Each structure stands twice: as C-alpha cells, then as structure tokens.
Amino acid sequence: MRLLIIEDDRKTAALLTSTLSTVGGVVVWAKDGERGLNEARKGGFDALICDIMLPGVDGLSLVRTLRVEGVKTPVIMLSARGEVEQRVEGLDAGADDYLPKPFASSELLARLRSLMRRNAGQAVSTLKVADLTLDVASREVRRGGRRVDLSPRENLLLECLLRAEGSVVSRRDIISAVWEYDFDPGTNLVDVYVRRLRDKIDRDFTPALIQTVRCLGYALRLP
Amino acid sequence: MTLRRRILLYYSITLSLSLVIVGYWSWFEFNEQRNVVLRGGVEAALKESPLQETLEIIFYGGLPAILLGILGGGLLMRRALRPIEELTEALEKTDVSNLSNPVPRSGNGDELDRMTAVFNRMKERLGLSFTQAREFTLNASHELKTPLTVIHGTLEQMATHEQAAEVDRERAASLLEEVQRLSSIVGQLSFLARADAGLLPSAREPVALDDLVRDLAEETMILASGAEISVTLSECQPLSVSGDKMRLRQLLLNLADNAVKYNERSGSIEMTLVRQNDDAVFTITNTGMSLPVELRSRVFERFFRGDLAHNSAIEGSGLGLSIAKSIVEAHQGVICYEVLPDGRTQVVVTLPALLAQR
Incomplete structure (x- = not known):
C-alpha cells in the first residue's frame, strides 16, 4: 500500500509513518501543500492523508484542485479545527473521510481499511470470525450454528466489531457507528453495551471473542 | 444644543x-x-x-x-x-451578546453625548477582551490537539509493543488514560469556546423532543441497570422544538449521565416532558446526595465540581453542565438546577415549543 502524507508537523508525520508502516504501508511525506500537490499529481498512491491547516496551499484547496484535475485517489482529511463544520467542508471539497485531532492510530487505520474496502467494491454478505457469523442483509447472528437474538443496537455493535477484522475499534468509532453521535457522550454507554453483547455471544461459548484492549477500545478476534 | x-x-x-x-x-x-x-x-x-x-x-x-x-x-x-x-x-x-452594537449618539457634542461616546468606547474595549478570551480558548484548544495526537499515538505504540516489558506497557497504558482525559477536556473546552463565539453548527429543523426523551429513557435504563437505579418516564407529551437534533441528544444524555453518576445504589430517576403554555418543559429528577445550598448557584460554572464529585470516584471534568447550558441557550431556552424538599435533585430545561402540528 503506497500512501502520501501531507502534514506540516514533523512529529505527527513521523507518527503517521510509523503507524502506517506497521500495516505494510509505504509512506511518502510532503511537508507542505505545494509539495503534496506535486506528489499527488504524479499518482501511484492508494490513499492520501492530508492535514487541513497547511502552509501555502491548504488541505481543502489541495483536494479541490486534485478533484478538478481528475485525480481520484481517496483522501482522508485531518484537522484540529472544529469538528462538524470541517467534516462537512472537507467532504464537500472532495475528501472521502475526515478524522478530527486528537485521534488514536487505531482510528486512522480503521478509516484506511474502510476506504480500501469501499474502493475494492467488495460487498460481503456474511461477516465471520471463528464460529460467529452475521448475515449483513437479514441481520441474523449465529454462534456455533446456534441462533443468537440481539437488539438492533447490539447487532450494529457486533457488525462494527466484525468489520474491523480483528483490529481494535475505539470507543469514539463505536459511538459514531452504533449511535451516530458526533459527540463524546461521556457515559459508559459503550462498555455497558459491550457487556450485554458479551453475555449473548461469549458467555456460553469458548473461546470468548470480544477482547477489551485497555484504553484503546474493543476487538473481536480469536485470542 | x-x-x-x-x-x-x-x-x-x-x-x-x-x-x-x-x-x-x-x-x-x-x-x-x-x-x-x-x-x-x-x-x-x-x-x-x-x-x-x-x-x-x-x-x-x-x-x-x-x-x-x-x-x-x-x-x-x-x-x-x-x-x-x-x-x-x-x-x-448591555450584556455579552450586544457589546458590538453602540448606543445611538445625539451627535451634538454635549456632556451626555460625550458620556455616550465614552460608554461606547468602553463597550468596544469590553467586547474586544471578551473576543480575545474566547479566541484564546479556541486557539489554545486547537493548538493542543496536534501534540495530543502525537502523544496519544506514541503511547499507543508503547502500550501495545509486544517486545516491551509488562511494566512498561502498564505505564504507557496508564499515561494513555490521562492523555484521553486531557483530550476529552480539550474537546469540551473547544466546544464551549465555539458555543461562546456563536459558532455551534445550529441546524434549525423541527425535532420531535418526545422521541428523543423516550430514546433517552431507554438508554438511561441500560446505563443505570448496573447500580439498580429505577428509571421512570412518568409523562411524555408529544412536543416539537426547533433546533439541532444532535445537540439536543447531547444535552439530554448529558443530564441523564449526571443523574446516574450522582445517584445512589437502588435510587431512582424520574423524567417528564410536558407542555407549559408555549414551552416544552423537560425535567429530570434523581435521588442521591444533593449539593449544599451555598454551592447550588454555581453548578453551571465551568470546571465547577461539587465536593460530592471530589470526594467520590466520579469521573468528569466539571464542564458537563456548562455544555448543557450552552446548548440550551443556543436554543433560546432556560436551564435550572434545584433541590426538592424531599432532597432529590432536579434539573429543568425549558425550550420554546413549536406549535402542535402533528
């Protein structure tokens, strides 16, 4: 996976580079908008990760320019400014996703994964880990062949964890996928729901699939 | 003359x-x-x-x-x-909202006209310092976000680094918790700063408040089940308000979260949504320790946390109710906090209701 990072902050760029290399990404770093634009025009990238606040050409105009020129490389925008407005602005400019700072590395990886999946255009009909399956269309959940009844929220939570394919999903990503909240509810809503989901899919079965990753969130995978 | x-x-x-x-x-x-x-x-x-x-x-x-x-x-x-x-x-x-509108002057140069001019200049300076304070908070919270991202990411790598010693991973995880607390405070501050500057994205659409309140009651029941707190929605009249659905959800969840956090084991939470004249009135009442009289007027102050919160292990930054207040005010509403004679704590939110059309 070849990735272009357009970010003026050296340390953020270094962090992104090391995070992305853990999943086999080959990273090119451009430290301002102009260089970023030139690199992106050359093509050959699977995705662009671009900060909005950049010296010279800012992130929004950069994406707009690329889209006008017909460069279709998927773009994830990063920004420290206001959340909701900038998300709308970023997507309007032609970005594919938006990640507000501060973010966890796992969140960036999750977005990149879903971007790649969307681009590959593969629609899966069944999500599966070990003997746990979720039929995406009928919402039917089975563990070890036995049907498990889940509430709509629990069902969405399970889908969100399954789609991460074993990677950690942060509480913020769970909140936005399951509740569609754009704010931090400050409650332990996620933990309560994960507990309920565990009761239904893990309690009577081995091995337990839902794992708590301290501070970072939850993962659904074989231990 | x-x-x-x-x-x-x-x-x-x-x-x-x-x-x-x-x-x-x-x-x-x-x-x-x-x-x-x-x-x-x-x-x-x-x-x-x-x-x-x-x-x-x-x-x-x-x-x-x-x-x-x-x-x-x-x-x-x-x-x-x-x-x-x-x-x-x-x-x-004169208040914070109209500091930028000068008082009209007679222009005849008399003592009063001069006084008006002086007053207008004072208003201007006051407005400027308000703006500066606001912008400072806004910029400070923005500037903090990039370093927080770097610290968070680095600690994340340290906490999940498989070759590292268990004790180091433990330390990193503990620091990660603090960074997350810090990030959450910065996020809340940035929300408040944007609210103060009137920058909250405010969708103005009819929102069925009764639907939100019913969802909330259900969610609160789940949140409160761990402490065996009973949750009742004793009245829920069909009422709509004009506003931003997401922010109203945030407001309600925020109040419900407080009602759970500051409750006692086997306590209770009661919610009502009723029409009063032209207003939609939402009340949430909870059992549990109440604030001493002298502190009650300060609950909406930023970073205010009663002794209750400091003494116990309740998480929170003391910005929750300030955020609730700023959301209510962005919807032209009023929020108040009181302690009932039976010792229960009650928060009342009054929002201008839309005329019944449903």
Whole structure:
C-alpha cells in the first residue's frame, strides 16, 4: 500500500509513518501543500492523508484542485479545527473521510481499511470470525450454528466489531457507528453495551471473542 | 444644543415668563390706581392701603408666577433628564451578546453625548477582551490537539509493543488514560469556546423532543441497570422544538449521565416532558446526595465540581453542565438546577415549543 502524507508537523508525520508502516504501508511525506500537490499529481498512491491547516496551499484547496484535475485517489482529511463544520467542508471539497485531532492510530487505520474496502467494491454478505457469523442483509447472528437474538443496537455493535477484522475499534468509532453521535457522550454507554453483547455471544461459548484492549477500545478476534 | 445651554435657555424662558406675569399685574394695579384717582380723586385712591395693594400683586401676579416657575421647572427637569434615562436604559440592556452594537449618539457634542461616546468606547474595549478570551480558548484548544495526537499515538505504540516489558506497557497504558482525559477536556473546552463565539453548527429543523426523551429513557435504563437505579418516564407529551437534533441528544444524555453518576445504589430517576403554555418543559429528577445550598448557584460554572464529585470516584471534568447550558441557550431556552424538599435533585430545561402540528 503506497500512501502520501501531507502534514506540516514533523512529529505527527513521523507518527503517521510509523503507524502506517506497521500495516505494510509505504509512506511518502510532503511537508507542505505545494509539495503534496506535486506528489499527488504524479499518482501511484492508494490513499492520501492530508492535514487541513497547511502552509501555502491548504488541505481543502489541495483536494479541490486534485478533484478538478481528475485525480481520484481517496483522501482522508485531518484537522484540529472544529469538528462538524470541517467534516462537512472537507467532504464537500472532495475528501472521502475526515478524522478530527486528537485521534488514536487505531482510528486512522480503521478509516484506511474502510476506504480500501469501499474502493475494492467488495460487498460481503456474511461477516465471520471463528464460529460467529452475521448475515449483513437479514441481520441474523449465529454462534456455533446456534441462533443468537440481539437488539438492533447490539447487532450494529457486533457488525462494527466484525468489520474491523480483528483490529481494535475505539470507543469514539463505536459511538459514531452504533449511535451516530458526533459527540463524546461521556457515559459508559459503550462498555455497558459491550457487556450485554458479551453475555449473548461469549458467555456460553469458548473461546470468548470480544477482547477489551485497555484504553484503546474493543476487538473481536480469536485470542 | 448642549445640555447646559438647553437648561439655561429653559430656565431663562421660565424666569422671563414669570417676570411678565408679575410685571403685568403690577401694571394692572398701578393702572387701576391711576383710574381711581382720575375718577374719584386722591381720597378714593387712599381707600386701599399699600399693604392691600402689595397683597393683590403677590396674590394675582406672584402666585401664578411661582406656579409657572414650578411647572416650567418640572418640565425642564424632565426634558433635561430624558437623554440620561435613555442612556440608563441602554446601559441596562448591555450584556455579552450586544457589546458590538453602540448606543445611538445625539451627535451634538454635549456632556451626555460625550458620556455616550465614552460608554461606547468602553463597550468596544469590553467586547474586544471578551473576543480575545474566547479566541484564546479556541486557539489554545486547537493548538493542543496536534501534540495530543502525537502523544496519544506514541503511547499507543508503547502500550501495545509486544517486545516491551509488562511494566512498561502498564505505564504507557496508564499515561494513555490521562492523555484521553486531557483530550476529552480539550474537546469540551473547544466546544464551549465555539458555543461562546456563536459558532455551534445550529441546524434549525423541527425535532420531535418526545422521541428523543423516550430514546433517552431507554438508554438511561441500560446505563443505570448496573447500580439498580429505577428509571421512570412518568409523562411524555408529544412536543416539537426547533433546533439541532444532535445537540439536543447531547444535552439530554448529558443530564441523564449526571443523574446516574450522582445517584445512589437502588435510587431512582424520574423524567417528564410536558407542555407549559408555549414551552416544552423537560425535567429530570434523581435521588442521591444533593449539593449544599451555598454551592447550588454555581453548578453551571465551568470546571465547577461539587465536593460530592471530589470526594467520590466520579469521573468528569466539571464542564458537563456548562455544555448543557450552552446548548440550551443556543436554543433560546432556560436551564435550572434545584433541590426538592424531599432532597432529590432536579434539573429543568425549558425550550420554546413549536406549535402542535402533528
């Protein structure tokens, strides 16, 4: 996976580079908008990760320019400014996703994964880990062949964890996928729901699939 | 005309008018005296004593003059003080929201006009420092986000690094928790700063508040089940308000979260949504320790956490209720906090309701 990072902050760029290399990404770093634009025009990238606040050409105009020129490389925008407005602005400019700072590395990886999946255009009909399956269309959940009844929220939570394919999903990503909240509810809503989901899919079965990753969130995978 | 000149002019006019009246009566008396002498000789004129003549002048000339003076003076005072009253009214209406609108000036350069100018300049400076404080918070929270991302990412790598010693991973995880707390405070501050600057994205669409409240009751039941707190929605009238659905959800969840956190084991939470005149009134009442009287007025202050929170292990930054308040105010509503006679804590949110159309 070849990735272009357009970010003026050296340390953020270094962090992104090391995070992305853990999943086999080959990273090119451009430290301002102009260089970023030139690199992106050359093509050959699977995705662009671009900060909005950049010296010279800012992130929004950069994406707009690329889209006008017909460069279709998927773009994830990063920004420290206001959340909701900038998300709308970023997507309007032609970005594919938006990640507000501060973010966890796992969140960036999750977005990149879903971007790649969307681009590959593969629609899966069944999500599966070990003997746990979720039929995406009928919402039917089975563990070890036995049907498990889940509430709509629990069902969405399970889908969100399954789609991460074993990677950690942060509480913020769970909140936005399951509740569609754009704010931090400050409650332990996620933990309560994960507990309920565990009761239904893990309690009577081995091995337990839902794992708590301290501070970072939850993962659904074989231990 | 300047204030001083105006008062002087009115004063002179009143005095002159009084003088005219006194003069007219003196002339009248003297003229009568002359006619009497002409008609009946000196004897006839001597029938009225000088004292009597003087009294007549005082009575018919002096009294009306005094009356005129008092009336005129009263009128004069009222007219002279009117601009001061107007200025006082403008001063009374001044608050954070209208610091940028100057008070209209007469432009005649008098004392009051100068005072208005000084007041407007003060308003301007005040507005500027408010803006600066706001921008400072906004910029500070933005500037903090990039380093927080770097710290978070680095700690994440340390906490999940498989070759690292268990104790190091543990340390990294513990630091990660603190960074997340910090990030959450920065996020809340940035929300408040944007709310203060009127930058909250405010969708103005009809929102069925009763639907949100029913969802909330269900969610609260799940949140509260761990502590065996009972949750009841005793009344929920169909009511809509104009606003931003996401922010209203945030507001309700915020209040419910407080009601759970500051509750006691096997306690209760009661919610109602009713129409009162033209308002939608949402109340949430919970059992548990209540704040001492002297601290109750401070619950909406930023970073305020009662002793309750400091003494126990309740998580939170003390910004939750400030955020709730800013959301309510962005919807032209009112929020209040009180402790009922039975010791339960109640938060009441009043929002202007949309006319029933459903």
